[in-house]
Each structure stands twice: as structure tokens, then as C-alpha cells.
Amino acid sequence: MEIFYSYDASPQVCLLDQEETRHCVKVLRHRPGDGVTVIDGRGTMYRCILSDTSLSGAVCNVVEAVPGWGAHPYRLTLAVCPTKNNDRYEWFAEKATEVGVDEIVPVIGEHSERKVYKTDRLRRILLSAAKQSLKAAIPQVREPLGVRDFIEDAPEDALKLIACCFEGEVPRLSVKEALEDSAGREIIVLIGPEGDFSPEEVTAAVARGFVPVHLGSSRLRTETAALTAAEAVYFHYM
Amino acid sequence: MEIFYSYDASPQVCLLDQEETRHCVKVLRHRPGDGVTVIDGRGTMYRCILSDTSLSGAVCNVVEAVPGWGAHPYRLTLAVCPTKNNDRYEWFAEKATEVGVDEIVPVIGEHSERKVYKTDRLRRILLSAAKQSLKAAIPQVREPLGVRDFIEDAPEDALKLIACCFEGEVPRLSVKEALEDSAGREIIVLIGPEGDFSPEEVTAAVARGFVPVHLGSSRLRTETAALTAAEAVYFHYM
Numbered sequence: 001m002e003i004f005y006s007y008d009a010s011p012q013v014c015l016l017d018q019e020e021t022r023h024c025v026k027v028l029r030h031r032p033g034d035g036v037t038v039i040d041g042r043g044t045m046y047r048c049i050l051s052d053t054s055l056s057g058a059v060c061n062v063v064e065a066v067p068g069w070g071a072h073p074y075r076l077t078l079a080v081c082p083t084k085n086n087d088r089y090e091w092f093a094e095k096a097t098e099v100g101v102d103e104i105v106p107v108i109g110e111h112s113e114r115k116v117y118k119t120d121r122l123r124r125i126l127l128s129a130a131k132q133s134l135k136a137a138i139p140q141v142r143e144p145l146g147v148r149d150f151i152e153d154a155p156e157d158a159l160k161l162i163a164c165c166f167e168g169e170v171p172r173l174s175v176k177e178a179l180e181d182s183a184g185r186e187i188i189v190l191i192g193p194e195g196d197f198s199p200e201e202v203t204a205a206v207a208r209g210f211v212p213v214h215l216g217s218s219r220l221r222t223e224t225a226a227l228t229a230a231e232a233v234y235f236h237y238m
Numbered sequence: 239m240e241i242f243y244s245y246d247a248s249p250q251v252c253l254l255d256q257e258e259t260r261h262c263v264k265v266l267r268h269r270p271g272d273g274v275t276v277i278d279g280r281g282t283m284y285r286c287i288l289s290d291t292s293l294s295g296a297v298c299n300v301v302e303a304v305p306g307w308g309a310h311p312y313r314l315t316l317a318v319c320p321t322k323n324n325d326r327y328e329w330f331a332e333k334a335t336e337v338g339v340d341e342i343v344p345v346i347g348e349h350s351e352r353k354v355y356k357t358d359r360l361r362r363i364l365l366s367a368a369k370q371s372l373k374a375a376i377p378q379v380r381e382p383l384g385v386r387d388f389i390e391d392a393p394e395d396a397l398k399l400i401a402c403c404f405e406g407e408v409p410r411l412s413v414k415e416a417l418e419d420s421a422g423r424e425i426i427v428l429i430g431p432e433g434d435f436s437p438e439e440v441t442a443a444v445a446r447g448f449v450p451v452h453l454g455s456s457r458l459r460t461e462t463a464a465l466t467a468a469e470a471v472y473f474h475y476m
Contacts, residue, residue: 072456091329098462133457176476216476218310219371224336231469238414238454 009040045069070135097129111195247278283307308373335367349433
């Protein structure tokens, strides 16, 4: 099923940018009068009829708006340290989108192998993954920030989990147990780099209300841990 | 942590083949007397002292045998239709190994995009993934076979699940519900191609005791569905 993304969607009309238009008109050869499916990236799908196919930007007239298309019944933020290998982080982002995630935050920790991260490619991958999985909401990507800053800014009332490999002062719950406390709350999971979080990072997180968790007995790569967290929430709500 | 694979391991001595030896001696520069960690691929880890470092094949003297190293408390077979893109299937196999799987079977279905599959690369990826996740058991890979043959050969008493996207004559359980029946039994999950299983394949599976399941409300690519099934079992036992 072909899905198009509209940068400017309203209940009457959806506009496609040059790239989406090129794909729609030149590649897929749609003509005025064709039915097209359009998402606004924020959760609503619009069934449309193509009215203007000029390559500067197609115009689609809305026939029906479908809110919450492909939505999941929770809000999940995954704050994950970028992996040394970009492919791996991009795989995680694509798969997390298929399963269900609302926001991805690249966080830089003390033990991070990567200290910088460019989000452009990731945004394109998330758009493509959202279309492919028939979801009208594209996960947001935040600009990279330090783990300590992420911890400080985290909302008070969210269920905040920090996945770490070692047992600190506060014994870890399994992510499954910790999610029993999630009803109605936004869920945030913080996933560290291959070298794990430092004890100071965990202490700071706990002081801000983060719950230390483990992700079971398997030793998981960063990107696998991040996806496992997404799957844990998915199953909790299954 | 460096792990070496022994093709011939016993409680007294472990032999490394030329490739493992080259990596151990030439690349990592181990010398006789060094401690090395060796897996036999079948579940046991051996702490050894390197005694012979000749490049035709190193010899390691066992100090301690650790059975069930990195083991998981269930037996899981994932029978998954190969994806059009090999990377995706290899990605699934690597991640399924990290999380926990015992056997991967490439199955060819009516709607499969790929009708053949070469298992060599996959075996290398599984060995590497097992070492990286500190597991002494390397998942087995079976040679490709047709979905109908796989269904016919499936063991009677295993919990057998077939993941399909449509509602057939037998209403689907969620994979989470279906796993409640798993205690003590081998678990087999059959995952179809992007075009799903045909109604005839599902009917044949049900006749052989397969339980039709869905993997939640998200629309998942084949490789994501397969990993989601592995995660479902992992969480069931968490």
C-alpha cells in the first residue's frame, strides 16, 4: 500500500512536498482523480483524491480523515546512546517504529563510543518505517543531548526506567515488573552504551525518579536492548 | 570478552580450527600459558590454558567446564520464510541469538519471495552472535524446506504456533495468550513471508496441531515478526 506524507495537512486538503510529489507523480504515475492515502505524521490518515499533480507540489482533496491510524495505546520515549555503527542504530529505529514508539532521543553518556549524532538520516528512516507499517504518526527524533541533561529534563510524572547491566544500590526490577506501574503514564526508557552507564549516571537518574531495571538474563547489544524495551511495552499492552 | 569456538571439545582438551587459531594467535597474539575462554557450540563453556599455538590448530587444556553457559530456560525453534533482502534475515538471526533461540529454519512458503536460501553466511553470523552474547550454545540452522514439509515433520508434543495476519476458521490467540500453554514443552513458531501464509497452509498447520496466533496490532515485517516472537517467549520466561 502506497502512503504519502503531507507536510501541510488539514481536514480539507493535504499538500505534498517536491520529493513526495515526484514519487507520487513521476515514479508511481498517479494522475488527477486517483485515490491516494496520505498521513500527516502526527497520527491522522487522510483518504484523498489527487487534484493537482504539478511537480512543485501536489494537492490532495480530503475525502475522509482517520485519526489514530495505526496508533498504539501508550506513549513511549526511548532514549538510547548512539552505537558506534550507524546501521545498528538505524535498524533499531526502524524496528522500534514498526513495533511502536513515539520519540527517540540520542543520548550521549560517559561511556558512549559516539559523542555526536546527526539526525537527518534517522528522520528519513522513521518516515519510511511509519509509512511501511501503516502508521500515521512518525516517531519524533530529538537532537542529541547528554544523559545527565536528559535525566534532569525528564517529566516528573512519567514512568522512567533506566536499563543497566550492574546491580547498584537500588536493586533492579525486571522491565516486565516495572511496567506494571505504567497505567496511564508516559513511559520513558533510558538505554546505555556498550560500556553501560556509570554509577554516577545511575545515582543521578534514581535521584530524579528513574527506576533501575534489567532486560532479562541475556546480554544484549545496545540496539537490541532498545528494541527489547519497545517490545516489553508492546507486550505489556497486548 | 574474547570467546573461541572449539570444533572438538572434551572435559580435558579443546581443539581450535585454523580460522579460530589464526584469530587467537596471530590477531589477538595469545601465547602458551594464556587463559582463554572456549565454547563448544552445544552449551558448555570451558575455561582453558592455551598449550599449543601452532597455526594448523591450537590446543587448549581445560581447567573448568561450565555447562549451560548463557542458556535460557526453554527450547525455541523459529521457522521463518527468508526475506527478499538477505541483510534483514541475517539481522533477525543475529538478534534472535542475542535474545535466545535454539534453532532457525528457513522455510519456503507459497507466497515466498525467495525460493532458495544458502545457509553458510547465516551459520557464521550465528557463531559470531553467540560469542558476542556470551552463550555457549550456537543456534542450529536447518537446510531450507517447504512450509508444508515443515508442518508435517513438526513434533507432536511441541507447542506449535503459526503467526498469520488474517483471521481464518480458527480465531487467532495473541502470542502472549498462546504461550501460557508452553510449560515444559518445546516451542515452535512459524512466521510467514510478506505476502502471509495461504489459507491452505494455515489449514494444514491447524490439522497438525499448530495454533494460529497474531503478534499484536502492529503490522510487522517478516524479520521483525520473527524477532517479536523470540521476544514474546523471552518475556514469558522473564
